[in-house]
Amino acid sequence: xxxxxxxxxxxxxxxxxxxxxxxxxxxxxxxxxxxxxxxxxxxxxxxxxxxxxxxxxxxxxxxxxxxxxxxxxxxxxxxxxxxxxxxxxxxxxxxxxxxxxxxxxxxxxxxxxxxxxxxxxxxxxxxxxxxxxxxxxxxxxxxxxxxxxxxxxxxxxxxxxxxxxxxxxxxxxxxxxxxxxxxxxxxxxxxxxxxxxxxxxxxxxxxxxxxxxxxxxxxxxxxxxxxxxxxxxxxxxxxxxxxxxxxxxxxxxxxxxxxxxxxxxxxxxxxxxxxxxxxxxxxxxxxxxxxxxxxxxxxx
Amino acid sequence: xxxxxxxxxxxxxxxxxxxxxxxxxxxxxxxxxxxxxxxxxxxxxxxxxxxxxxxxxxxxxxxxxxxxxxxxxxxxxxxxxxxxxxxxxxxxxxxxxxxxxxxxxxxxxxxxxxxxxxxxxxxxxxxxxxxxxxxxxxxxxxxxxxxxxxxxxxxxxxxxxxxxxxxxxxxxxxxxxxxxxxxxxxxxxxxxx
Numbered sequence: 001x002x003x004x005x006x007x008x009x010x011x012x013x014x015x016x017x018x019x020x021x022x023x024x025x026x027x028x029x030x031x032x033x034x035x036x037x038x039x040x041x042x043x044x045x046x047x048x049x050x051x052x053x054x055x056x057x058x059x060x061x062x063x064x065x066x067x068x069x070x071x072x073x074x075x076x077x078x079x080x081x082x083x084x085x086x087x088x089x090x091x092x093x094x095x096x097x098x099x100x101x102x103x104x105x106x107x108x109x110x111x112x113x114x115x116x117x118x119x120x121x122x123x124x125x126x127x128x129x130x131x132x133x134x135x136x137x138x139x140x141x142x143x144x145x146x147x148x149x150x151x152x153x154x155x156x157x158x159x160x161x162x163x164x165x166x167x168x169x170x171x172x173x174x175x176x177x178x179x180x181x182x183x184x185x186x187x188x189x190x191x192x193x194x195x196x197x198x199x200x201x202x203x204x205x206x207x208x209x210x211x212x213x214x215x216x217x218x219x220x221x222x223x224x225x226x227x228x229x230x231x232x233x234x235x236x237x238x239x240x241x242x243x244x245x246x247x248x249x250x251x252x253x254x255x256x257x258x259x260x261x262x263x264x265x266x267x268x269x270x271x272x273x274x275x276x277x278x279x280x281x282x283x284x285x286x287x288x289x290x291x292x293x294x295x296x297x298x299x300x
Numbered sequence: 301x302x303x304x305x306x307x308x309x310x311x312x313x314x315x316x317x318x319x320x321x322x323x324x325x326x327x328x329x330x331x332x333x334x335x336x337x338x339x340x341x342x343x344x345x346x347x348x349x350x351x352x353x354x355x356x357x358x359x360x361x362x363x364x365x366x367x368x369x370x371x372x373x374x375x376x377x378x379x380x381x382x383x384x385x386x387x388x389x390x391x392x393x394x395x396x397x398x399x400x401x402x403x404x405x406x407x408x409x410x411x412x413x414x415x416x417x418x419x420x421x422x423x424x425x426x427x428x429x430x431x432x433x434x435x436x437x438x439x440x441x442x443x444x445x446x447x448x449x450x451x452x453x454x455x456x457x458x459x460x461x462x463x464x465x466x467x468x469x470x471x472x473x474x475x476x477x478x479x480x481x482x483x484x485x486x487x488x489x490x491x492x493x
Binding site for chain 1: 304307308311312315402403404405406423424425426427429443445459460461473475476
């Protein structure tokens with residue numbers, strides 16, 4: 001008798017059943033609706049930014065079949081997350097997994113759920129790759145890189161990736177890296193949701209410059225062990241950059257001793273926690289390295 | 301050493317072996333054809349209507365014996381057909397309950413994709429209901445996360461216990477296999493037989 005196969009199959013279906021109350025339909029685009037996860041009992045929903053194409057007339061389909069209205073709290077394209085507040089009360093938030101020794105491993109079986117229609121849908125896969133911190137194309141630093149071989153069916157974006165204990169590892173998105181099933185890990189979802197709930201937007205640092213990557217001269221390439229820097233093509237009047245003494249024609253090579261080789265490096269260096277802080281910026285001016293101190297502003 | 305994964309593999313192989321005893325090839329006298337599954341010991345073979353739409357129909361059993369088949373029921377709308385053959389020792393599959401299938405449950409599809417006899421693919425049940433992107437929202441399918449290919453049509457979809465839950469019928473979207481639930485098969489058989 002096939003007990004393991006049957007038990008496994010039953011366990012998988014049981015996990016779907018247990019998480020299903022926390023799974024909602026997010027109707028916020030013209031095409032097929034997508035999926036969201038209940039964040040808190042008082043109606044907060046987290047979903048994928050790219051499935052929220054309009055900002056009014058948002059509808060949430062609950063597990064009990066009800067449809068309720070929702071408003072957009074805020075969104076963060078750099079992590080592909082959006083937070084909605086629905087009129088529903090008494091919702092069931094799921095259990096979230098932690099990234100510790102017992103956490104996700106490459107080869108683990110995982111379920112991905114979606115609710116593009118009335119019922120919860122499921123698919124199965126394995127964790128293909130796990131990595132440490134990485135930077136999304138939009139410049140956000142995520143604590144973990146989580147890639148699966150899960151097939152992202154239409155409307156599955158914004159839905160949860162679930163481990164064998166029925167806990168949510170993160171939120172699945174097909175849009176952060178095209179053609180790859182990626183999961184935004186739990187710790188970063190928490191940061192983004194809490195920030196959006198508190199401020200309605202993600203703080204981004206602001207210098208007031210426009211830049212262009214340029215190749216550094218040979219001697220500097222060797223001295224700094226980096227090929228490129230960012231040439232200042234514009235400095236806005238009264239900007240944090242101007243106040244800090246940055247000049248047109250300077251080439252930024254480091255911020256707080258982290259090498260700046262391209263735009264993404266600068267974006268990452270200007271994360272929200274740097275707002276209001278004095279940071280050291282190393283530039284090449286007249287062939288010489290020079291350190292300046294700039295107080296990072298906030299992008300409005 | 302036998303770990304859990306090896307035991308699981310052993311059990312899956314056993315389900316496949318059991319199911320293959322009821323898996324037949326359905327020929328229509330042309331190149332390629334489809335699959336079928338033994339429904340009753342008396343000799344009813346189920347397959348898709350589109351497999352037997354034309355030609356002279358034959359059924360090849362797992363022992364490679366080939367028999368001429370008679371179409372005893374045919375339903376274009378449900379895409380189901382029942383064939384009869386006069387052959388000894390037909391082994392029907394235990395019939396399961398497709399209405400009780402839950403998303404996440406594991407199912408196996410058997411058939412002859414691209415002519416590969418008795419091939420298996422496995423995956424989770426995505427949902428049971430009307431398939432998205434279908435012109436007929438009233439048609440209920442088992443949607444499974446597995447690959448169906450030409451030659452799978454008419455073959456059995458079985459659950460983790462090897463019980464027949466559906467008839468493999470078509471593919472939709474990137475990797476969604478659609479199977480006609482046995483509840484629909486029963487309606488078809490009651491209505492036409």
